[in-house]
Amino acid sequence: MSALADLINLDLSDSTEKIIAEYIWIGGSGLDMRSKARTLPGPVKDPSELPKWNYDGSSTGQAPGEDSEVILYPQAIFKDPFRRGNNILVMCDAYTPAGEPIPTNKRHAAAKIFSDPSVAAEETWYGIEQEYTLLQKDIKWPVGWPVGGFPGPQGPYYCGVGADKAFGRDIVDSHYKACLYAGINVSGTNGEVMPGQWEFQVGPTVGIAAADQVWVARYILERVTELAGVVLSLDPKPIPGDWNGAGAHTNYNTKSMREDGGYEVIKKAIEKLGLRHKEHISAYGEGNERRLTGKHETADINTFLWGVANRGASIRVGRDTEQAGKGYFEDRRPASNMDPYTVTSMIAETTILWKP
Amino acid sequence: MSLLSDLVNLNLSDSTKQIIAEYIWIGGSGMDIRSKARTLPGPVSDPSKLPKWNYDGSSTGQAAGDNSEVILYPQAIFRDPFRRGDNILVMCDAYTPAGDPIPTNKRHKAAKIFSHPNVAKEVPWYGIEQEYTLMQKGVNWPIGWPIGGFPGPQGPYYCGVGADKAIGRDIVDAHYKACLYAGIGISGVNGEVMPGQWEFQVGPVEGISAGDQVWVARYLLERITEISGVNVSFDPKPVPGDWNGAGAHCNYSTKTMRNDGGLAVIKKAIEKLQVKHKEHIAAYGEGNERRLTGKHETADINTFSWGVANRGASVRVGRDTEKEGKGYFEDRRPASNMDPYVVTSMIAETTILG
Numbered sequence: 277m278s279a280l281a282d283l284i285n286l287d288l289s290d291s292t293e294k295i296i297a298e299y300i301w302i303g304g305s306g307l308d309m310r311s312k313a314r315t316l317p318g319p320v321k322d323p324s325e326l327p328k329w330n331y332d333g334s335s336t337g338q339a340p341g342e343d344s345e346v347i348l349y350p351q352a353i354f355k356d357p358f359r360r361g362n363n364i365l366v367m368c369d370a371y372t373p374a375g376e377p378i379p380t381n382k383r384h385a386a387a388k389i390f391s392d393p394s395v396a397a398e399e400t401w402y403g404i405e406q407e408y409t410l411l412q413k414d415i416k417w418p419v420g421w422p423v424g425g426f427p428g429p430q431g432p433y434y435c436g437v438g439a440d441k442a443f444g445r446d447i448v449d450s451h452y453k454a455c456l457y458a459g460i461n462v463s464g465t466n467g468e469v470m471p472g473q474w475e476f477q478v479g480p481t482v483g484i485a486a487a488d489q490v491w492v493a494r495y496i497l498e499r500v501t502e503l504a505g506v507v508l509s510l511d512p513k514p515i516p517g518d519w520n521g522a523g524a525h526t527n528y529n530t531k532s533m534r535e536d537g538g539y540e541v542i543k544k545a546i547e548k549l550g551l552r553h554k555e556h557i558s559a560y561g562e563g564n565e566r567r568l569t570g571k572h573e574t575a576d577i578n579t580f581l582w583g584v585a586n587r588g589a590s591i592r593v594g595r596d597t598e599q600a601g602k603g604y605f606e607d608r609r610p611a612s613n614m615d616p617y618t619v620t621s622m623i624a625e626t627t628i629l630w631k632p
Numbered sequence: 633m634s635l636l637s638d639l640v641n642l643n644l645s646d647s648t649k650q651i652i653a654e655y656i657w658i659g660g661s662g663m664d665i666r667s668k669a670r671t672l673p674g675p676v677s678d679p680s681k682l683p684k685w686n687y688d689g690s691s692t693g694q695a696a697g698d699n700s701e702v703i704l705y706p707q708a709i710f711r712d713p714f715r716r717g718d719n720i721l722v723m724c725d726a727y728t729p730a731g732d733p734i735p736t737n738k739r740h741k742a743a744k745i746f747s748h749p750n751v752a753k754e755v756p757w758y759g760i761e762q763e764y765t766l767m768q769k770g771v772n773w774p775i776g777w778p779i780g781g782f783p784g785p786q787g788p789y790y791c792g793v794g795a796d797k798a799i800g801r802d803i804v805d806a807h808y809k810a811c812l813y814a815g816i817g818i819s820g821v822n823g824e825v826m827p828g829q830w831e832f833q834v835g836p837v838e839g840i841s842a843g844d845q846v847w848v849a850r851y852l853l854e855r856i857t858e859i860s861g862v863n864v865s866f867d868p869k870p871v872p873g874d875w876n877g878a879g880a881h882c883n884y885s886t887k888t889m890r891n892d893g894g895l896a897v898i899k900k901a902i903e904k905l906q907v908k909h910k911e912h913i914a915a916y917g918e919g920n921e922r923r924l925t926g927k928h929e930t931a932d933i934n935t936f937s938w939g940v941a942n943r944g945a946s947v948r949v950g951r952d953t954e955k956e957g958k959g960y961f962e963d964r965r966p967a968s969n970m971d972p973y974v975v976t977s978m979i980a981e982t983t984i985l986g
Contacts (some may be wrong), residue, residue, distance in 0.1 A: 278634075278637045279640065279714070279859045280802060280859050280860055281805050281858065282641065283713060283806035283807075283809055283810050283856065284635075284802060284805050284806045284809065286713070286809040286810070286813055288809060288812055288813060291711070291812070292812055292813075294812060296808065296809075296812075303791075308788060308792070309793055310790065310791035310792060310793070311791055311793060312791045312820060312821065312822030312823070313808065313820050313821050314819060314820035315812070315818060315819050315820060330950075330951075331791065332790065332929075332943060333824050334929070334943060335786075335790035335791075335929075336791070337787070341929060341941070341943050341944050342939065342941075342942045342943075342944060343941050344941055344942070344943045345941045345950070345951050349895060357803070358805070358808075367804065369912045373941070373951045373955075401759075411793050413796060414778075414796075415767070457894050495793065498793045498794045499793055500713070501794060502793060502794050502798055502801065503793055504795070505795050506795060507794060507795055508794060543868050609908070
C-alpha cells in the first residue's frame, strides 16, 4: 500500500502551481454533508476570490432532474489536512440559479442576523460542545460494544483511559490535529459518559464563523471515520435506555456579558430564552425528545430550567461566572444533530433583537 | 516491504543520466491499455525526439503471428508519477510496418479532423467527465457491496463522505495527484450516485490532446487500482436495475461559441448533432443501450433531446451559458467505455465540417 500512500501524499508544489479545492455543502436532509473537488490555477486565501460552482441537486434531494443545477457560494476557506500543501477545503452554501437560498440553506438567514448592527456590535461568542458516537460499520452498533450484547454500565468511560474504557481514541486524536491544521478553533476533546461516545469543542469563535467551523469539523470527522472504517452518528439518543444521549451544548456570551455587570445581562438573556423555549426546542434538532428526558444530565424537553453548575438544567451558568459577576452561559438543550447556523443565530436573535 | 519500496522509489538522477520511458498504447479490444518500458540515454520533453518502437501485435489481437510487428509512434509525453525523477510516460498510436494506422488506431483519423483548417481555427475545447466503477477483485461485484447482497438504495452516495457512503476515496485521491503530477489537465473529481462509482474530469483541453489525456488518465487509474488490488470497470451499466450507469459526458465549445453571440452557434451545432443522432450513438460506446434508458439521469437511446440544466436530456446546456449568451454544451450520450479520439473528433466534424 505504500505506493498508494506515496501518491496520495505527493507534494505537488514542485510540479505545478495548481491547487485542489474541495467544496463542501450540506445535502437534502440538512445533516448529510457532500463534497467534490476542483483544480484551481494557484493558491487562494480569500473566499471572495473563489469561483462559484454548481452541483446536481437532483442527486441530493435538493432539485428536480429537469432543473437540477444548485449553485455553490464559497464562504470560508480552511487548509486541507488530507491533501496538505496549498490545497484547501471550502465551506459553501447553496442557492438557486436565480440567487435565492434553497430551503436547506440555513446559513443565509443566520448571516443576516449576524450582520444586524445590534448583533454585530455585541460580538457574539460561541463555544460549541459537539458530542458524537462511533458505530461499527455495517451493524451500526457502537464501537467496542460486543455484537449482540452490551458493555458494563456507564461510570468508567467518561475521560477514561485503557483498552476496556476508551474506544476509538485514534480517530479523536487524528481529528483534533487535523482540525488545528485546517485552522478550526478546536479548544478541546474528551471521552464521554457512554462508551464509544466522544466530544470535541469549537470556540470561542465569533458570529457566523462558529457554525462554519462546526460544519467543517464535522466534515473532517466524517472523513477521518471513513479512513478508519467506522461510521459517525450524530443521533441524539443512539441507544435507548440507561445510556447517555449526545448533545451540542452551546456556550454563549456577548460583549456586555463579558464586561462588569455582565451577570445581570446574562440573567435577562436567560429570561428571554425561557419565554421562547418552545420555538428554540423545535429548532434544536430532530429526535431531541428521545434525549431530553430529565435524566442522564438533561432537563426534560417541556421544562425550562436554569441554574448555577446544574447539569440537570436547560441552561447552566458556571460558578466562575457567578463569582466574577460576568462571563457566559451554557444552553444545554441543542441535540448533537442540531444545525449550528440555526442555533447560534437564534440565540443571538432572541437575546439581542427579540422584545417580549 | 520497505526494501522493495526503497528500490521502487530510488532516485536515479544521482547515478545516471539515463531515463525510463513507459510507452503506452491501446490494444486489440479498443479498450484494453498496454505498456512496456525502455531506457533512453537522457531526458526528453518533445515526442518528436523519441524513437519509434514496436510490439508483438499477435499477443494483443492486432497482428498475425507470422507478421506480428506493430509500430508505435510516440505522440505525447507525460511525467511518470510512479517512477518520478525525469522518467516519462509516452502515449503512442499503432501502425503497420508500411506506415498505415491499424484498425484499432482511432487517433490517426481524429488527428486529421483536428488539423483540418476549419476545425483548427475554431480551437475546439473538450471537458470529459469520465465515470467508472471500482470492482472487488476476483468477484466482479462493486467494492463496498456485500457479497450476495446490495447496499442501501442510491441517495446518500453522490459526493458523500463517511465509511458507509464513500468507498475507494484513496484510489481517487491518489489518481488526482498522480494526474496533476503527470501534467494531465484534470479539473476535478467527485463521488457518483451509485456506491463504488466515481468520476474525474479532464479539461478544458484543446483538440487531439483531449483524447491523449483521457487515455493516459485511464492508464494511471488502472495502474493505481492495480496497486490497490481492485479492478476498474468502464462498463456503461455495471449493475442492472435501479442503479446508475457510467457515462463519459463530453463538454464542448468552439471559439465562436465562447464569444458573444455564441448561444446561437451552440443551438445550430446541437441541431446538426440531432440530425446525426444515430451515427453518433453507434460510435459512442458498446453496450450503451443498457445505460441510455431514459431513467437514471439519461435520455432514451432512440430519442434526441436537449435542454437547459436538464440532466434527463441527450444534450444539456448550462444555466451560465444560457444567461451569458455564450459558453459550451454537454453531450451526455457517450458511455464510459467510449473512445475519446472518436467522440471528440466526431463532435468537431459534425458541428464544424458537417
